[in-house]
Amino acid sequence: MKKSWIIAGAAIIVAVFGWLMFGGLQKNVVFFLTPKELLAKGPEGVNVPVRLGGQVKPGSTKWDAKTLDLRFIVTDGVKEMPVKSTGAPPQMFRDGMGVVVEGKAGTDGVFQATNLMVKHSNEYRAPKPGQNAQEMYKTLITNSSK
Amino acid sequence: MPDISSDRSAATPPPRTSVWLGFVAFAAVIFAQTFSILTSPADRDMGHLQKIMYVHVPAAWMTFLAFLVVFVYSMRYLWKQNENDDLLAASAAEVGAVFNGLTLMLGMIWGRPAWGVWWVWDARLTSTLVLFLIFVGYLALRAFVDDSVQRAKWSAAVGAIGAINVPIVYMSVKWWRTLHQPQSSPGTLDPAYTLGLRLNAIALLLVLIYFIRKRYEIARLERAIEDFAQAAAMGGK
Numbered sequence: 001m002k003k004s005w006i007i008a009g010a011a012i013i014v015a016v017f018g019w020l021m022f023g024g025l026q027k028n029v030v031f032f033l034t035p036k037e038l039l040a041k042g043p044e045g046v047n048v049p050v051r052l053g054g055q056v057k058p059g060s061t062k063w064d065a066k067t068l069d070l071r072f073i074v075t076d077g078v079k080e081m082p083v084k085s086t087g088a089p090p091q092m093f094r095d096g097m098g099v100v101v102e103g104k105a106g107t108d109g110v111f112q113a114t115n116l117m118v119k120h121s122n123e124y125r126a127p128k129p130g131q132n133a134q135e136m137y138k139t140l141i142t143n144s145s146k
Numbered sequence: 147m148p149d150i151s152s153d154r155s156a157a158t159p160p161p162r163t164s165v166w167l168g169f170v171a172f173a174a175v176i177f178a179q180t181f182s183i184l185t186s187p188a189d190r191d192m193g194h195l196q197k198i199m200y201v202h203v204p205a206a207w208m209t210f211l212a213f214l215v216v217f218v219y220s221m222r223y224l225w226k227q228n229e230n231d232d233l234l235a236a237s238a239a240e241v242g243a244v245f246n247g248l249t250l251m252l253g254m255i256w257g258r259p260a261w262g263v264w265w266v267w268d269a270r271l272t273s274t275l276v277l278f279l280i281f282v283g284y285l286a287l288r289a290f291v292d293d294s295v296q297r298a299k300w301s302a303a304v305g306a307i308g309a310i311n312v313p314i315v316y317m318s319v320k321w322w323r324t325l326h327q328p329q330s331s332p333g334t335l336d337p338a339y340t341l342g343l344r345l346n347a348i349a350l351l352l353v354l355i356y357f358i359r360k361r362y363e364i365a366r367l368e369r370a371i372e373d374f375a376q377a378a379a380m381g382g383k
Contacts, residue, residue: 009303013310030323031268053323090262092191100325117261122327123334124196126187 034076085113160366171352182342212242217309220302232298237361270326280308
C-alpha cells in the first residue's frame with residue numbers, strides 16, 4: 001500500500017518533468033517572439049499584444065528628445081522589424097543591445113511598443129583601455145530626482 | 147529533575163555548533179565582499195551595478211544547496227523515520243528560504259536599472275518565486291501541524307517534491323526563452339570578476355553551513371524541551 005503510493009508519486013513527478021522538458025511548455029513559456037517568428041504569423045500577428053525580442057540593429061536608433069520619440073530596428077539576424085516607442089529608454093539601451101518590447105505590430109509593419117526592456121547578456125566585461133564604464137547609478141539618481 | 151539534553155527520541159545528544167565557525171564565516175563574508183568590491187572594475191555596460199552579482203549569484207547557489215539538503219533528509223526521513231532527519235530538513239528549509247528571498251530581492255533591485263522593470267513573469271523569475279512559495283508553504287505547514295510524527299511525514303513529502311523545482315529553476319534559462327540571462331561561465335566573465343565571485347561563494351557557503359547547523363542545534367533543544375514538558379504533564383515528576 002505504502003510502496004504503491006511512493007511509486008505513483010514518483011511516476012507523477014517523472015511525467016511532469018517530461019512534460020516540462022519536451023511538452024507543451026516548451027512552446028508556451030516563450031517570453032518573447034523573434035521578428036522572424038512574428039512575421040511568420042502573417043495577419044494573425046498583427047494588432048495582437050505580443051512581446052518582440054532581438055538585438056537593436058546597430059545604427060538604426062533615432063531618438064527625438066523633444067517629442068520623446070524613439071525609433072529603432074529589432075533584428076534576429078534573419079528578419080528585422082522597425083519599432084516605434086515613446087518615452088526615455090532604460091539606461092542600458094544602446095545599439096547592439098538585446099531588447100524585449102511589449103506592444104502590437106501595426107498594419108503598416110511598424111511595431112508600436114508600450115514597454116521597452118533591455119535584455120542583458122551573461123557577459124560581464126571590464127571596459128577596454130580608454131573606454132568609460134557607464135555610471136548607471138548616477139544617471140538613475142539624477143533622473144529620479146527630477 | 148531529568149536532564150533535557152538526554153531526550154528519549156534521539157540517542158545522540160544535540161550537537162554543539164562552535165561559535166568559531168560563525169566568526170570565520172562572517173569574517174569570510176566581510177573579506178570576500180571587500181576584496182571583490184575593491185578589485186573589480188566597473189562593468190562596460192552597467193557600471194558598478196555589476197557588484198550586486200557578488201551576493202545575488204552565490205545566494206542563488208546557496209538556495210539550491212539548502213534545498214538539496216532538504217531533499218536528501220526528507221527522503222531519508224521517509225525511509226528511516228528518524229526524527230532528527232526531519233529537524234535537519236526543516237532547518238535547511240528555513241535557511242534556504244532566507245537565501246531564496248535574498249536572491250529575489252537583489253535580482254529585482256538589479257533588474258530595475260538593468261532591464262527597466264522590477265519584475266517580469268518569465269520562466270526563470272516565475273520558477274524562482276514558486277520555489278520560494280513552496281518553502282514558505284513548507285514552513286507554514288510545520289507551524290500548523292501539532293503532532294510531531296504527522297508534521298514530519300507531511301513536511302518530508304512537501305520538501306522532497308518541492309525540491310524537484312530546484313533543477314527546473316536552474317535549467318529554466320536553457321529550456322525556455324527568458325528575459326533573465328543564462329548562467330555566466332568563466333568564458334563570459336572577465337577574470338577580474340571571477341575570483342571575487344568564487345570567494346563570495348565560499349564565504350556564503352560557510353554562512354550556510356553555520357546557519358543550518360545552528361538552527362538544527364536549536365531545533366533539537368526545542369524537541370527535548372517539548373518531550374520534557376510532555377513527560378511532566380503526564381504526571382511524571
